[in-house]
Structure formats: structure tokens, C-alpha cells
Amino acid sequence: MTRLVKKTLLVFITFIALALQACGPEAKSKNELRATISTEPPTLDPNLATDTISFFLLNQLYDGLTQFDENLNVLPAAALSWDISSDGLTYRFQLNPNGCWSDGAPVTAQNFIDSWLRLLDPKTAAPYAYFLYPIRGAKSFNEGKTTNPKTVGLTADGNFTLVVELETPTVFFPQITTFMVTFPIRLPKDPQTFIGNGAYRLKSWKHDDHLVLQKNELYSGLPKPQLEKITLSIVPEAITALALYERGDIDYVAIPPLAIDALRTRPDHIMVRKLRGYYYGFNLTLPPYNDVRLRKALAMSLDKREIPQLLHGGEIAVNSWVPPGLFGYAPDIGLTFNPADAKALLLEAFGKSGPGPLDLTFNYDATNKRLAEWAQGQWKKNLGLEVTLVNEEWKSFLNHLHRQPPGLYRMGWGADYPDPDNFLNLFTSYSGNNHTKGKNAAYDKLIIEGARTSDLKLRKAIYDQAQRFLLEDDVAIIPLFVSTSHYLVSPRVAPLKINALDILYFKTVGMKK
Numbered sequence: 001m002t003r004l005v006k007k008t009l010l011v012f013i014t015f016i017a018l019a020l021q022a023c024g025p026e027a028k029s030k031n032e033l034r035a036t037i038s039t040e041p042p043t044l045d046p047n048l049a050t051d052t053i054s055f056f057l058l059n060q061l062y063d064g065l066t067q068f069d070e071n072l073n074v075l076p077a078a079a080l081s082w083d084i085s086s087d088g089l090t091y092r093f094q095l096n097p098n099g100c101w102s103d104g105a106p107v108t109a110q111n112f113i114d115s116w117l118r119l120l121d122p123k124t125a126a127p128y129a130y131f132l133y134p135i136r137g138a139k140s141f142n143e144g145k146t147t148n149p150k151t152v153g154l155t156a157d158g159n160f161t162l163v164v165e166l167e168t169p170t171v172f173f174p175q176i177t178t179f180m181v182t183f184p185i186r187l188p189k190d191p192q193t194f195i196g197n198g199a200y201r202l203k204s205w206k207h208d209d210h211l212v213l214q215k216n217e218l219y220s221g222l223p224k225p226q227l228e229k230i231t232l233s234i235v236p237e238a239i240t241a242l243a244l245y246e247r248g249d250i251d252y253v254a255i256p257p258l259a260i261d262a263l264r265t266r267p268d269h270i271m272v273r274k275l276r277g278y279y280y281g282f283n284l285t286l287p288p289y290n291d292v293r294l295r296k297a298l299a300m301s302l303d304k305r306e307i308p309q310l311l312h313g314g315e316i317a318v319n320s321w322v323p324p325g326l327f328g329y330a331p332d333i334g335l336t337f338n339p340a341d342a343k344a345l346l347l348e349a350f351g352k353s354g355p356g357p358l359d360l361t362f363n364y365d366a367t368n369k370r371l372a373e374w375a376q377g378q379w380k381k382n383l384g385l386e387v388t389l390v391n392e393e394w395k396s397f398l399n400h401l402h403r404q405p406p407g408l409y410r411m412g413w414g415a416d417y418p419d420p421d422n423f424l425n426l427f428t429s430y431s432g433n434n435h436t437k438g439k440n441a442a443y444d445k446l447i448i449e450g451a452r453t454s455d456l457k458l459r460k461a462i463y464d465q466a467q468r469f470l471l472e473d474d475v476a477i478i479p480l481f482v483s484t485s486h487y488l489v490s491p492r493v494a495p496l497k498i499n500a501l502d503i504l505y506f507k508t509v510g511m512k513k
Contacts, residue, residue: 030511031226031227031228031229031511032227032228032229032230032231033227033229033230033231033251033493033506033509033511034230034231034232034233034249034250034251035230035231035232035233035250035251035252035253036232036233036234036235036241036244036250036253037053037056037057037211037232037233037234037235038053038234038235038236038238038241038365038394039053039234039236039393039394039395040053040207040208040234040395041053041054041057042054042394042395042398044057044058044061044194044202045189045191046058046062046115046180046181046182046183046185047115047118047119047124047126047128047181047185048124048126048127049180049181050127050128050398050433051394051398052414052502053394054180055180056504057211057213057232058180058183059180059198059503059504059505060198060199060200060213060230060505060506060507061194061196061198061200061201061202061213062180062183062184062196062197062198063077063078063099063183063197063198063199063221064077064078064177064178064179064180064182064183064184065077065078065079065082065093065095065112065162065177065178065182066079066082066174066175066177066178067178067505068175068178068499068501068503069499070497070498070499071499072418072499072500072501074174074175074178076096076222077178077221078095078096078099078107078112078184078197078221079093079094079095079096079162079177080094080095080096081093081094082094082174087169088166088169088170089165089166089168089169090163090164090165090166091163091164091166091173091174092157092161092162092163092164093109093112093161093162093163093164093177094160094161095107095108095109095159095160095161095162096160096220096221097159097160098220099197099220099221100197100218100220101186101195101196101197101218102195102196102197102201102216102218103195104218105186106159107184107197108156108159108160109156109157109158109159109160109161109162110156110159111184111185111186112154112162112182112184113154113155113156113162114184114185114186114187115182115183115184115185116132116135116152116154116182117141117149117152117154118185118187118189119131119132119181119182120132120138120141120142120152121141121142122142122143122144125432126181126432127402127431127432127433128179128181128432128433129142129432130142130425130428130430130431130432131176131179131181131182131416132176132182133167133430134166134167134168134170134173134176134451135152135153135154135164135165135166135167136152136153136165136166136167137151137152137153137167138152138153138167139167139430143430153165153166153167168451168452169452169454170451170452171419171451171452171453171454172417172419172421172422172451175417175418175419176416176417178416178417179416179417183197184197196216197219198216198219198221198507199215199216199219199221199224199225199505199506199507200213200214200215200216200225200230200506200507201213201214201215201216202214203229208234209233209234210231210232210233210234211231211232211234212229212230212231212232213229213230213231213232213506214228214229215227215228215229219507221507223507223508224507225506225507226507226509226510226511227506227509227510227511230506233250237366238254238255238256238365238366239256239259239366241253241254242255242256242259242488245488245490248490251489251490251492251493252487252488252489252490252493252496253487253488254485254486254487255269255486255487255488256366256367257311257312257313257366257367257370258312258366260312260313260314260486261312263486263488264486266488268488268489268490268491269486269487269488270486270487270489270496271314271484271485271486271487272484272485272486272487272498272499272500272502273314273325273484273500274414274482274483274484274485274500274501274502275323275325275326275414275415275418275482275500275501276323276412276413276414276415276482276483276502277318277321277323277412277413277414277423277479277480277481277482277483278371278410278411278412278479278480278481278482278483279321279410279411279412279413279477279478279479279480280298280360280375280408280409280410280411280477280478280480281405281408281409281410281411281435281436281476281477281478282295282407282408282436282475282476282477283404283405283406283407283408283409283435283436283437284436284437284438284474284476285437286406286407288350288355288356288358288407289407289408291349291350291355292473292474292475293345293346293348293349294345294346294349294350294355295475295476295478296335296342296345296475297342297343297345297346297349297383298342298379298383298408298478299335299342299475299478300335300336300337300338300339300341300342300345301337301339301342301343301378301379301382301383302337302375302378302379302478302480303337303378303382304317304318304319304337304480304481305317305337306374307371307374307480307481308481310370310371310374311367311370311371311481313367313483313484313485313486314484314486315481315482315483315484316481316482316484317480317481318331318334318479318480318481318482319331319333319334319335319336319471319479320332320333320334320467320471320479321334321423321424321467321470321471321477321479322420322423322424322463322467323415323423323482324482325500326415326418326419326420326423327419327420327456327460328420328423328424328459328460328463328464330463330464330467333464333467333468333471333472334467334471334472334479335471335472335475335478339382339383342382342383343382343383343384346383346385354384354385355385357386357388358379358385358386358387358388358407358408359387359388359389359390359406359407359408360372360375360376360387360388360389360390360408360409360410361390361391361392361397361400361406361408361409361410362389362390362391362392362397362409362410363391363392363393363394363397363398363410364391364392364393364394368391368410369389369391371410371480372389372391372410373389375387376389387408390406401435402435405435405436405437409435411435412483413426414483414501414502415500415501416501417501418500418501420450420463421447421450421451424447424450424463424466424467424470425447425451427443427470427476427477428443428444428447429441429443429444430444436476436477438474438476440469440474442469443466443469443470443474446462446463446465446466446469447466449462450462450463450466485498485502491512492511492512493509493510493511493512494509494510494511494512495508495509495510496509497509
């Protein structure tokens with residue numbers, strides 16, 4: 001980025017900050033943290049949430065059995081400890097007997113059983129139900145092959161011991177219990193009344209404006225929350241959020257990609273490498289995208305080496321799907337840039353008339369738009385294709401994906417737990433988050449086998465084969481890059497611990513005196 005562009009950008013940010021003077025929030029209290037979120041959470045129902053905004057909030061409002069630290073170690077949360085049987089099939093989670101809901105009622109093992117059975121109930125139609133398939137009888141119950149919840153390997157031994165029986169040993173099972181869909185619930189579930197068991201409770205929610213979280217005085221977990229109040233303003237535009245930070249109205253902000261070069265040398269800048277992949281996916285059932293030759297041609301005609309310079313955020317361009325920094329990363333797997341072969345494939349599949357009109361659908365965001373325009377230009381230049389860009393608001397985009405996914409769409413996936421299973425299980429035929437509609441029995445078999453294999457060399461070979469199916473044979477997705485996030489953090493915040501899973505627990509954050 002040239003010095004003139006940097007200067008212009010900073011002047012623009014200052015201009016926005018001044019323009020916001022008349023509409024800024026009231027002065028913050030000493031023990032209040034202020035930040036922004038880019039959109040309203042689509043839901044605060046832990047069993048139904050699928051997006052990062054909901055996940056971010058649910059991590060403050062609930063405790064699962066376990067939690068991650070900043071180095072991705074699994075630590076106790078609602079469960080004080082857990083034991084594993086010698087055959088790896090039975091887990092006994094000992095809950096904190098002092099744990100309680102925000103209205104004072106105790107958190108019991110039955111609350112977790114209620115949540116997990118609701119997640120698995122076919123009537124719930126929860127996209128993340130497959131996360132619990134390692135549990136005995138869970139898959140059959142979710143698929144409606146049995147209607148008796150007692151066939152699922154979940155029992156309570158008294159009020160505070162949860163017993164979980166697995167179908168086969170699953171090496172990463174404690175990691176799954178950190179994730180939002182496994183958080184406890186209170187039945188009957190009233191959508192009008194929010195009751196959580198986390199370090200903070202939802203005090204107020206003014207739609208399309210802000211949410212306020214208040215310290216839960218009844219919280220008995222660790223660490224004890226230090227902040228009394230957290231105000232989260234809903235600010236869709238990243239550049240506006242940055243201007244609010246520069247004005248001192250919020251305490252930390254994610255830096256939009258185009259501003260990173262101008263701000264990365266500041267003392268209040270931090271960088272976090274994420275286990276988060278960005279991809280273009282195909283609906284394999286819709287023509288002309290159901291022709292693998294078109295999918296290969298589109299993948300092989302993108303020169304991903306340009307992406308880091310396009311976005312300026314420290315992105316790592318990739319052809320494989322399991323991200324760098326995670327066991328199972330295989331940089332030599334996946335289709336590489338080869339526009340000549342891509343053009344030949346397109347000609348073979350559709351002749352000189354081509355595949356007809358193509359659309360690329362994405363949720364509106366400056367980065368998504370910039371990348372979509374780049375891809376549009378690459379496909380025009382390298383294949384002679386005209387691709388129309390379709391951008392949608394986030395909630396509408398999610399609904400579109402779950403109802404009937406577009407033929408070609410933008411999506412990202414951040415690790416819910418730090419294991420390659422989390423990235424590869426996503427594209428199984430039984431995954432509620434597999435928007436490709438792909439069904440490959442051989443792929444499914446590999447993922448199931450990988451989950452129960454403890455030998456690392458054998459497990460790596462299994463996942464390598466699975467990635468070849470996904471990326472080279474089926475070409476269900478086009479991996480593009482792995483994210484790096486950049487933030488500005490006020491000196492009054494101490495500390496801000498965001499891990500590679502993009503998890504920030506506000507209970508670990510305090511304010512300097």
C-alpha cells in the first residue's frame with residue numbers, strides 16, 4: 001500500500017469518527033467494556049446456532065462441560081473433572097455442584113441430557129446434530145430409525161454426574177463438549193425468556209442497535225468475571241467500527257483488511273493466526289455445477305497467489321482444506337492453478353457455447369465483495385466466463401444456504417475444536433452444515449475411521465485420502481485461504497485473549513485501573 005493511500009485511508013477514518021460525534025453512546029463506566037458485532041445474532045438458542053456471531057455471544061452466556069484456554073488446551077467449565085474408561089467408550093463428567101442458572105436453579109446432568117437429546121431430535125432439525133454421532137445410538141435417533149431417547153448413551157448418575165457412552169473410541173470427544181451446541185438447556189424452553197449458566201447474562205437487546213451483557217453474580221465457574229457490563233453495538237460496516245475505536249467509543253476492534261497495512265505498526269495492534277478456512281462451495285445437485293469438469297475448471301483458473309496482496313491481512317493462500325497449524329495439513333493436496341487445462345476441461349464439457357450464466361452468491365462484507373470481484377475477473381480472463389455477483393444480508397444468506405444452497409457460494413469455516421475431523425466431517429453426507437449436498441459413501445467411511453484411529457501416522461494417511469476425494473475427485477469446494485485476524489486493543493483492556501479458534505471469553509478480560 002502506498003504512503004498516499006495509507007494517508008487517504010487514515011483521513012477517511014478520522015472523517016467518519018468526526019461525523020459520528022453527535023450519535024455516539026453515553027460515557028462508559030470504569031468497569032465496562034464496549035465493542036461491536038457486525039450483525040444481529042440469528043439466534044441465541046445453543047442447539048440451533050450455526051454462525052460466528054451467535055457462537056461469540058453464547059460463549060459468554062453459557063458454560064459447556066469444558067472450555068479452551070488460549071493455547072487450545074481443554075479445561076474444566078461446568079464439569080469439574082471427567083474420567084474415561086480403559087476402553088475409551090465411557091466418559092463420566094463430574095459437574096460443579098455449585099453451578100447454577102442465572103435464576104439460581106442448579107445446573108444438573110439432566111440439563112445436559114435434555115440439550116443433547118433436543119439437538120439429536122429430528123424435529124429440532126439442528127444442523128450440528130451430527131457432532132454427537134460418536135455417542136451410542138445418537139445417529140439412529142437423529143435419523144428417526146428409533147424414537148426412544150433411552151437408546152442414546154446418555155444417563156445421569158445422580159444430579160451432578162453425566163455418563164456418556166460412545167459407539168467407538170473418539171480421540172477428540174472432550175473437545176466437542178466445549179462447543180455451543182452441547183451447552184445445557186432448561187426445559188420447557190421458552191424463547192421469550194433467556195436463562196443461561198455463563199459468566200454473563202443478557203440484560204437487554206435493542207434490535208438492530210445493541211446488546212448489553214451483565215455480570216452474572218451467581219456464576220461459580222472459573223475464572224471469575226471482572227467486567228460488570230459489556231455493551232455490544234451492532235455496526236455492519238467495519239470502517240465505521242474502526243472510526244468508533246479511534247474516537248474512544250469502543251475498547252477493541254477488528255481491523256478491516258484494507259486498513260491493516262496502515263495500522264499494523266501501532267503499539268495497540270495485535271495479530272492472531274486463526275484455524276479458519278475460506279472457500280467457494282458448489283451445490284453438486286444443481287446444473288451446470290453438477291458437472292465435475294466445470295467445478296475443476298473454476299478451481300484451476302483462480303491464481304490464489306494473488307490473494308495475500310489483494311486482501312493485505314496476512315492471509316495464507318491454500319489448495320488443501322485442513323489448515324496450516326493443525327494436524328492433518330497437507331499442502332500438496334488439491335487442485336493447482338492451471339488455466340490451460342481448465343479451459344480444455346470447460347470446452348470438453350460444454351463445447352464453444354459454454355455452461356451458460358453463472359452466479360457467485362456471498363453475504364455482504366467488504367472482504368467478501370473484494371474477493372468475489374477478483375474471482376469474477378479471474379474467470380473472465382482465464383476462461384472467458386461471465387459470472388454475476390449476488391450479495392445478500394447475513395441472515396438471508398444463511399437461510400438461503402439451509403433452504404436451497406446456490407450453485408456457487410462463498411462460505412468460511414472456523415474450527416469448533418482443533419482436530420482435522422472438524423474440517424472434514426463438515427462435508428460428510430450426514431452433516432447438517434454440508435451445503436454442497438454431496439454424498440460420497442467412501443468419504444464418509446474414511447471420516448468415521450479417522451475419528452476412532454489413535455495411530456497418528458495411519459490417521460494422517462486416512463485424512464489425506466479423504467481430502468483427495470473432497471478436493472481432487474469430487475471438487476465439492478475450492479479452498480481459497482486461511483485467515484489471520486488483526487485487532488486494535490485499548491491500553492485500558494487487560495488482557496484480550498483470543499485463541500486460534502476465534503474464541504474470546506469475556507470472563508478472562510479485565511480493565512486496568
